[in-house]
Amino acid sequence: MRELHLVAAARPNLPKLAALWHALAEARLPLRPVLLHTGQHHDPVLFGDHLHGLGLPEPAISLGIAGGGHAALTGRTMMAAEECWQARRPAAVVVAGDVDGALAAALAARKLALPLLHLEAGLRCADADMPEEINRRAIDAIATHHWAPDEASAARLAAEGHREVRAIGNAMIDTLLRQLPAARARPLPPDLAPHGYGVVTLHRAANVDDRHAFAALLDGLADSARQLPLAWPMHPRAGARLAAHGLSLPPGITVLPPLAYPDFLALLAGARLVATDSGGVQEESAVLDLPCLTLRPSTERPVTLEAGSSRLVPATDLAGAVATVLAGDWPRARPIPLWDGKAGARMAVHLAEQDWCAA
Numbered sequence: 001m002r003e004l005h006l007v008a009a010a011r012p013n014l015p016k017l018a019a020l021w022h023a024l025a026e027a028r029l030p031l032r033p034v035l036l037h038t039g040q041h042h043d044p045v046l047f048g049d050h051l052h053g054l055g056l057p058e059p060a061i062s063l064g065i066a067g068g069g070h071a072a073l074t075g076r077t078m079m080a081a082e083e084c085w086q087a088r089r090p091a092a093v094v095v096a097g098d099v100d101g102a103l104a105a106a107l108a109a110r111k112l113a114l115p116l117l118h119l120e121a122g123l124r125c126a127d128a129d130m131p132e133e134i135n136r137r138a139i140d141a142i143a144t145h146h147w148a149p150d151e152a153s154a155a156r157l158a159a160e161g162h163r164e165v166r167a168i169g170n171a172m173i174d175t176l177l178r179q180l181p182a183a184r185a186r187p188l189p190p191d192l193a194p195h196g197y198g199v200v201t202l203h204r205a206a207n208v209d210d211r212h213a214f215a216a217l218l219d220g221l222a223d224s225a226r227q228l229p230l231a232w233p234m235h236p237r238a239g240a241r242l243a244a245h246g247l248s249l250p251p252g253i254t255v256l257p258p259l260a261y262p263d264f265l266a267l268l269a270g271a272r273l274v275a276t277d278s279g280g281v282q283e284e285s286a287v288l289d290l291p292c293l294t295l296r297p298s299t300e301r302p303v304t305l306e307a308g309s310s311r312l313v314p315a316t317d318l319a320g321a322v323a324t325v326l327a328g329d330w331p332r333a334r335p336i337p338l339w340d341g342k343a344g345a346r347m348a349v350h351l352a353e354q355d356w357c358a359a
Helices: 012-025 044-054 070-085 099-113 131-142 149-161 172-184 211-225 236-245 261-269 279-288 302-306 315-326 342-353
Strands: 001-007 031-037 092-096 114-119 145-148 164-169 198-201 230-233 253-256 271-276 293-295 310-312
Touching: 001 012, 001 099, 012 031, 012 044, 012 114, 012 172, 031 164, 070 099, 092 099, 092 302, 099 114, 099 131, 114 131, 145 342, 149 164, 149 198, 149 302, 172 261, 172 279, 172 342, 198 342, 211 230, 230 261, 230 293, 261 279, 271 279, 271 315, 279 293, 279 302, 279 310, 293 315, 302 310
Parallel strands: 001 031, 001 092, 092 114, 114 145, 145 164, 198 230, 198 271, 230 253, 271 293, 293 310
Antiparallel strands: none
């Protein structure tokens, strides 16, 4: 069997790659999936602790590249990936998402003339200076195959001139639907009553690196917590910036450690609403029919806005949006086509069509 290398750089990549991993196990293609970890998210809290809950093995290949600025991390990861693939050449490479490690792996793969499949292709937002936006556009520009999460993203890619485009659905939703029954049965953290709390997640540089922006969000959370208790599984980046800025959390917020996927899914499934800057949480909330207050001026996942589950909310309007949800003035989420738990199967079908799959 030839190897298909699945590149994971950061924690959000894992649920998406898990969908493909499990689909390949069922499809019995002449490809052996190999999990490659670049190292960008490297500690147990952000990576290793999540593998077991997703049914993934320890990475067969670990590049061990972490830390540094955008250019340093990208360059060192690219060099390590190239060295790896010169010695252990796969049939093709799958890159998920849009972080620096993903871009580096994509560049290395194409420089070695390896087929490159971009999982979660075609996402775009209005912020051309956002690091993730730069990365996702660059990966799409060089990918040989594009797996889009919805028809609108596929159409966008086609309009940009890409020919090898397939709308396969949302791979993260495969994992969510697979794990949801067990997640609903898991106990909530102490002092949280089902549908009696909101969830907060923050990690993006625009929200937490700038002290003024972070302080404004904390003010909005303070007003929100007077209406509804909030649970915040705190990303290490947010915790570090909170301390560095000399800011403190307002009353009414329960801080939790970063949670493994099943525990975080249980927390979301039991919540009344979520306030977040995470694209993945926007997707999950759409399927859970959970009101999502997206703390960003734009989103690369407009399909969640169209579904009615998510709204873009500035910090100054956060408390008002919470009041709107609690008053019952929020629409039910409309189903999103292709977000049906079959994205992994569609990816496997597409792989089976490739000449190099059995070469």
